[in-house]
Amino acid sequence: MIHLQSLSKRFQRPEGGWFHAVDDTSLSIAQGEIFGLIGFSGAGKSTLLRLINLLERPDAGRVIVDGQDLTTLSARQLRQARQNIGMVFQQFNLLANRTVAQNVAFPLEIAGWQKADIAVRVGECLEVVHLTDRADHYPAQLSGGQKQRVGIARALASRPHVILADEPTSALDPKTTQSILSCLQEINQRFGVTVVIVTHEMGVVRSICHRAAVLDQGRVIEVMDVAAGQVDANTDLARSLLEVA
Amino acid sequence: MDTVTLNAIWQDLSMMGPEIAQALLETALMLGLGLAAALLLGGPLGIVLYLTRPGQLFAHRGLHGVLGWLVNLVRSFPFIILMVSLVPLTRLIVGSTIGPVAASVPLAFAAIPYFARLVEQTLREIPRGVIEAAEAMGASPWQIIRKVLLGEARAGLISSLTILTISFLSYTAVAGVVGGGGIGDLAIRYGYYRFQTDVMVAMVLLLVIIVQVIQYIGNRLAHRLDKR
Numbered sequence: 001m002i003h004l005q006s007l008s009k010r011f012q013r014p015e016g017g018w019f020h021a022v023d024d025t026s027l028s029i030a031q032g033e034i035f036g037l038i039g040f041s042g043a044g045k046s047t048l049l050r051l052i053n054l055l056e057r058p059d060a061g062r063v064i065v066d067g068q069d070l071t072t073l074s075a076r077q078l079r080q081a082r083q084n085i086g087m088v089f090q091q092f093n094l095l096a097n098r099t100v101a102q103n104v105a106f107p108l109e110i111a112g113w114q115k116a117d118i119a120v121r122v123g124e125c126l127e128v129v130h131l132t133d134r135a136d137h138y139p140a141q142l143s144g145g146q147k148q149r150v151g152i153a154r155a156l157a158s159r160p161h162v163i164l165a166d167e168p169t170s171a172l173d174p175k176t177t178q179s180i181l182s183c184l185q186e187i188n189q190r191f192g193v194t195v196v197i198v199t200h201e202m203g204v205v206r207s208i209c210h211r212a213a214v215l216d217q218g219r220v221i222e223v224m225d226v227a228a229g230q231v232d233a234n235t236d237l238a239r240s241l242l243e244v245a
Numbered sequence: 246m247d248t249v250t251l252n253a254i255w256q257d258l259s260m261m262g263p264e265i266a267q268a269l270l271e272t273a274l275m276l277g278l279g280l281a282a283a284l285l286l287g288g289p290l291g292i293v294l295y296l297t298r299p300g301q302l303f304a305h306r307g308l309h310g311v312l313g314w315l316v317n318l319v320r321s322f323p324f325i326i327l328m329v330s331l332v333p334l335t336r337l338i339v340g341s342t343i344g345p346v347a348a349s350v351p352l353a354f355a356a357i358p359y360f361a362r363l364v365e366q367t368l369r370e371i372p373r374g375v376i377e378a379a380e381a382m383g384a385s386p387w388q389i390i391r392k393v394l395l396g397e398a399r400a401g402l403i404s405s406l407t408i409l410t411i412s413f414l415s416y417t418a419v420a421g422v423v424g425g426g427g428i429g430d431l432a433i434r435y436g437y438y439r440f441q442t443d444v445m446v447a448m449v450l451l452l453v454i455i456v457q458v459i460q461y462i463g464n465r466l467a468h469r470l471d472k473r
C-alpha cells in the first residue's frame with residue numbers, strides 16, 4: 001500500500017550545515033494496517049509522515065502510495081493523489097470560520113463534488129464520529145476531543161485509502177485519547193482504511209497498532225509486531241520506550 | 246450662545262444645504278474610487294506579499310523583497326507630495342487635475358500599498374497548519390486563497406478596510422483642498438478663508454459622525470463574521 005524507498009530529507013541548520021531529519025529510510029506498510037511511527041522527540045517521525053503525502057519533498061528516494069510514485073507526479077496529479085490520503089493533526093487545524101459540517105465538506109468541495117452528494121457524505125461522516133448533533137457548531141464551541149473527531153471526519157470524507165495522523169491525541173486527556181483511538185480503529189475496521197499514526201507513547205501503539213516502526217535520528221531501527229496488546233521489542237531504544245509507557 | 250446666534254448659524258447652514266450635499270457627494274466619490282482601487286489592486290498585492298513570504302506557499306525572497314520595497318517607497322511619501330508629483334499621471338489618466346475624480350488618482354496610489362500591507366498583516370494571523378491541512382487535502386493554490394485565506398481572515402480584512410476607510414476620509418480633505426472638493430475643502434474654504442467658523446465646526450462635526458458610523462458598521466460586521 002505504502003512503500004517508502006530510501007527516503008532522505010535534510011533541513012538547513014540556522015547556524016549552517018545540514019540536519020538529516022530522515023536518513024535513507026525504507027518502510028512498507030500493508031493495506032488495511034494500522035501502523036505506528038514511534039520515537040523520541042526530534043527522531044523524525046513527523047517528517048517521515050509528511051513525506052508520505054509529500055507535504056515535505058524528499059531529497060532522495062521514492063514514495064509509492066497505491067502503486068503510484070508520488071515524487072514523479074505533476075502538481076495537478078499530486079493534488080489528485082492527495083485526495084486519496086486523509087490527514088489528522090495534533091492541533092486539529094480546523095477552519096475556525098466554518099461550522100463542523102462545513103469543515104467536513106471542505107475536502108469534498110476541493111474535490112469538486114456536487115452539493116447534494118456533499119450533504120449526504122458529510123452526514124455519514126459525522127455519524128461515524130458521533131457528532132451529528134454538533135453539525136452547526138463552530139470549532140470554538142467544541143472540546144478538544146470533539147475537534148479531533150471533526151478532524152477525523154474531515155480526513156475520512158473523500159473516502160481515502162490512507163489516513164495519516166500526527167500525534168492526534170497528544171493534546172488530549174487520557175480518556176478522550178482512548179475515544180479518539182477507538183474512532184480511528186473503527187474506521188480502519190469498517191472501511192479498511194490504512195492508518196499511519198505518529199506517537200511518542202507506547203500506550204497508543206499497544207492499544208491500536210498492528211505494527212510500529214521505532215525511529216531514531218531519522219532512521220527506522222526496528223519494526224515491532226504488536227499482538228494482543230503485547231509489543232515485541234528487540235532494541236534497547238524500543239525497550240526504553242516501553243518502560244516510559 | 247443665545248438663541249439669536251444659534252438661529253444665525255442655522256440660517257447660514259441651511260442656506261448652504263445644496264453646497265454641503267455637493268461636498269458630501271464629492272467626498273464619497275473620492276473615497277469610493279480610492280477604496281475600490283485599494284480593494285482591486287491593493288488586495289491582490291497584499292495576498293502576493295503574503296504568499297511570497299519565507300515559509301509560505303510561493304516563498305520567493307526576491308519578489309517579496311522588491312514588492313515590499315515598492316510598497317514602502319510609496320508609503321513613505323507624505324500624501325501632499327505624492328499628490329503633487331502625480332499631477333502629470335493624473336492628467337494623463339483623467340484628462341484634468343481638478344475635481345474629485347482627478348483627486349482620487351493620488352488617493353488610489355496611496356491606498357493601494359497601504360491596504361496591501363494591512364492585508365498581508367491580517368493574513369499572517371492564520372495558523373500555518375490550517376493552510377497545510379488544505380494542501381494535504383489536495384487544494385489548489387487558488388482554492389487555498391479563496392477558501393482558506395480569505396475565508397479565515399474575513400473579519401480581520403473587514404477591520405483593515407475600516408481602518409483604511411477612516412484614514413482615507415481625512416486624506417480626501419487634503420486632496421480636496423488641492424482641487425478635489427469635498428467636505429474638508431468646504432470646511433477650509435469657509436472656516437479658514439472666510440472666517441465662518443460655524444461652517445467649519447459643522448463640517449468637522451459631520452466628519453466626526455461619519456467616522457463613528459463607519460467604525461460602528463466595521464466593528465459590527467467584523468464581529469458577526471468572526472467565529473474564532
Ligand SMILES: Nc1ncnc2c1ncn2[C@@H]1O[C@H](COP(=O)(O)OP(=O)(O)OP(=O)(O)O)[C@@H](O)[C@H]1O
Nearest residue numbers: 011012021039040041042043044045046047048200
Ligand atoms: N521545516 C523544518 N526546518 C528545519 N528543521 C526541521 C524542519 N522540520 C523538522 N526539522 C527538524 O528535523 C528534526 C525531526 O523533526 P520531526 O518533527 O520529524 O521530529 P518528531 O520525531 O516528529 O519530533 P516530535 O516528537 O517533537 O514531534 C527535528 O530536529 C526538527 O528540528
Ligand SMILES: [Mg+2]
Nearest residue numbers: 045046047166
Ligand atoms: Mg512531530
